Amino acid sequence: MDGDWCSLEELGPLSQLTRLNISSLENVSSSSFAKKARIDEKVRLSYLRLECTSRIGHDGQLVKDEEGIPEKQQRGIEEVFNELHPPSGLETLGIRGYFGQRLPRWMVSTTVVALGCLRILTMDDLACCTELPNGLCQLPCLELLQIIHAPAIKRVGPEFLQPNHHWHNHSQVGASFPRLSRLDSIGLVELEEWEWQEQVKAMPILAQLKLEKCNLRRVPPSLAFHARALKKLFIYDVKHVCSLENFASVVHLDVFRDTDLERISNLTKLQKLVIVECPKMKVLEGLAALLRLNLEDYDMQTVPRYLQDVKPRLMLMDCSLPLLTSIAAGKHGPEWDKFSHIHQVKAYADDEGIPRKKYMLYTRDPFRFETNISFSAIARHGIAPSSDQWTVSSGVFSVHTTCRRQI
Template sequence: MLKLCLRLLVETGEVPSSIVLEIAWKANLKGKHNLVTLHLEWNDGVNRVKIDFDVLGNLEPHRNLKALGIKGYRDNRFPRWMMDPLFPNLVVIGLVKCRNCQNLPALGQLPSLKDVYLEELDVLQFIEGGSVVRKQREWFPSLKKIYLFANPNLESWVKEEEVSLHSVVVLSVRNCPKLSTMPMLPSLEELTIEKCSEKLMLSLLKVNPEKNAPSSSLPNSSSLANLKYLDISSCDDLLSLSEDGLQNLTSLVTLNIKFCPRMASLPEQGLGGLTSLVSLKISDCESLASLSGMRYLTALQKLHLARCEKMHILEGDMDGLTSP
């Protein structure tokens, strides 16, 4: 069967609402069994929020849909076909510039969902607004990748509950300043943090703040035993990396740190836990003065340092390191 991928630009302009709704209805996307990818985009230059809800309601696709993208939708609600878990085959969903969106669809009940991409959802506070009543293994059972970009009011994944996303392997969070908690991610392999709060770091690395070292340090990371790639950037308040936290990252292969202007050192004993680390890149950390403990990185093959003006490499810092 021929697979159909459809991209629609919704431009309502000065066309009467009745005609716009009729056109959307006659598109009969619900009857297109071979429709697997649907991307709907609203024209930024036309402001007719009142009919967006009904137009999107009339563009309901067939349940065979595998990928859904919506950009520029302006209502604060989604129609019923999005709020109910009606798409057993949906693998990818992306919501971009839905600036008035207050509640998301019930993403956790989509059995095949693997990738979630949320960007510039200006008023969204929680990804799952209600209580998680399903068994943990039935909640986001297939989710692999999460991308959260520029969501200024996002506070948490789910409100007032501690939950786990057992299958997630990739998480990228950028410029979500109010995001303070995330579910436990025991299978996580790749983590990118940019312009994030200290509270988010505590949540991701799952440590009790009262037991942590200085409040400006990255905490214990025992819940990230499978982490292979860690990229930290633009964390202005970060003074150091937690010694205990580093010791638990035994699977980490790549560590990148950049634009952390207050980070002064790397914990000597903590580096001893990075037994798998192959690549270490540090740049634009103007306060970083010491590399004590580098000798513990016995698997290290690549070391890149750039624009760290206070860096002084002392005799013995590199003892034990060998050229590949």
Template sequence: MFVARDEALVAHNGEIANSKLSSQRFLRLSIDTKEEESYQFGWRSLQEQKSLRSIISIGDLKIQSGDSLTTFSSLRTLHVDSTRFSPLIESLHQLKHLRYLAIERCNDIKSLPENIHKMRFLQHISLNRCQNLVELPDNIAMLGELRFLDLIGTCVDIMPRGLCALTNFRTLLGFQAHMDGDWCSLEDLGSLPNLRHAELFGLKNVSASSFATKARLCEKMHLLFIALNCNTRMRNDGLITYRVCEKHQRIIEEVFDELCPPPCIQNVFIGQYFGHRLPIWMVSTATVTLSCLRILQIIGLPFCTQLPDVLCQLPCLEYLVVKTASAIKQVGPEFVQPNSDYQQPSSQIFVGFPRLQSMILVEMGEWEEWEWEENMQAMPALEKLTINVCKLRCIPPGLSFHASSLKILNIRGVNGIQSLEGFASVVELKLYNNPVLTRVSNFPKLQKLEILYCPKVELLQEMSALRRLWLRVSYSEKQLPLYLQSVNPSILLVDRCNAEVLASMALGNSGSEWNKFRHLRHVEAYADDGDIEKKWYLTYTSEPYSIETNISSRRQEFEQS
């Protein structure tokens, strides 16, 4: 705004924007009225702004019959979000000089106009989350300057033929693989040498691996990100909603084998993969194929029974996600140490996952065991670990011993774990809905601890650096947990507790809860009757001594409820 000075208007109030538009001319306009539910910005307010080069509009537009885009012959950038845009779509081709077009979350759009090819300077098209968009015009293949196309969140499942002519493509998101007789849309990708980011859906539709070969992914020397999705409906537990026969699974495996990315790839996403084994390039040749890989996400593995055993050898891997892998019951030592074929120089000690900084292992509902002994060095750079929704019985000793950089640990919905101890570097620990967890100890640097719905926790110890403790217990609990007497955080937050507990705390040294929090510097506690609003509160300060609460004044209301 400073550089553009009087040439630009950035507004978050429709009425103020209207007043300025009526008295001044602009080259660039950005208006966000999404939070103004009672106000619609009128498209006709712009009609006198004939010199506009850029329009960014977020929120509902009031478009009337007869409105069009014809006025804006100089427009280079048009971005509209969350509005009704279909009345203007037929005049879109009038924007002869447009370079950037984003029509996002506009659910009245079903297609783009057939004459879109007249916009010959167009480089960028985003139709992100236009949920009712079902098709693209064939003439889109005539936009020779097109570099970016985003179809994520649309219902487009057939790609127009001829995209192979758009050799300037850099980013292609939401590309659907489909068959048309003996032709597959993947073939068009083979002639796009400049691709940098590609997201492919519907790979379950490809009838033979030879079509995947023609995509020539391994030859795209600029490709940094690839997402490969079988794309079908899955339940939250990771089980597919229809059966996949062995023949179809074998075809899927062969198709993914041929979609091998080039060695320059940095980010790989595998989604809803229905093979029994992961692609060959991720298992046997990963150290070469994925030598530059920094980010790997594998989401939706209903049939794979084990994780790849060469990921630990990837020299650049920093971020790893495995989600919804319902067939994995055990993670063996091969996850953190190389297989027998790996040749390590005799003068070096192998360290698995040497640069891994963040790992997320979630919704692995049958996972029970993780083998990793202390003599296996791995994950020295790991800073954040999340384990969520599984049956894991214990944290492996190798993790707490070797993950010396671990700062944030999240354990949520782990049904088998009973104790958690020995993490010398962790400063933030989040425990949520772990039903059999009883003991948490030896966290000497821990500063922030969250315990939410872990009803069997009895012991907290060796947490001398603890500064903040957030506690949420079941509403049925009638007292604070005894382990509060063994810790000394600067701040205790008790969130949504039973109102009887709060009333007892409000009695101070004459109440049954006094000895559990009297030694703490500051306490905040909130209670309710099941509603999310915090109706009753208590604050306690030890020096100077102070208890403030509204529980006494509303005690009668509580008893009646």
């Protein structure tokens, strides 16, 4: 023992452990030391975290001073992890900083069934892995899967979803990832393709999916077809996806900085939609259940025309001060026809470094329109709102400055 630290060999006799975090595994000189830890014999262990020092930088790639990890080091860490086989009763597993090319043998299809109690799996900073493990889809209890920062993965192939023949014939569920309710894929920065064959049943109770920071060209149509319990879908910084369609069960969709996204359609149960900095967005259709639309883009020069094709009860907009000034002209301004059909609109802009200092609040029925944008500021935009509208707006100014922060 050295303070609170011990060697892997000293872990061997500790048979009653329930939680274990092993870090700096890159310093283990031989897999024989890992074997002496006897991880697979610790039958009471429910939580295990295995860590190496991360080689991933802030951009999601190998750190700049890394010219590649030597093959000898990669083989060495693979051998160490192969000897850290978790016990069959493990419920939570975290792997961080692993830099082998191949994931441990106990994560592939022929042996992963031994982890039949695993509920939560997090894999973070997989610097050199080129494939996701092909056995995870067999785990009958897996509920949460997080894959974070895996810059060498360019494709998710069919092996990720298809169980091996033996398991498929004996499974009562008949679907891959039968209990998975949440999947997060974050920072697979080179990922371009996710293949999901139409006949492959998978993720029948998936409720939440996050795809963030990748080059995926499309979200597989089979996801919308088979993941019929999906309620929340978050697509952040996915550069090449052009459309999101036919997710019949989704009620909440966030799209952030998806620079090529043009169309969102046929999401018949969608109630909340958040669009942030999606400059090519052109089409919103088939969103009959939409209740709330949040729109944020400080580079917008005009209110998007696609708003005319949806009718949420509430729209919340964050935009530039010049655009807000144009909106604040109300029915006398150029933006009015794009949002006047919406029951309630709340639009904000930052001013003098103060977030949301300026605002416009509008209710269709009963009609109410107010703003703290000055008459002179609107007039400088070449727009002259009627004096009766402006008088009403000024009369209720103080009421809404105290209430609007509750939104």
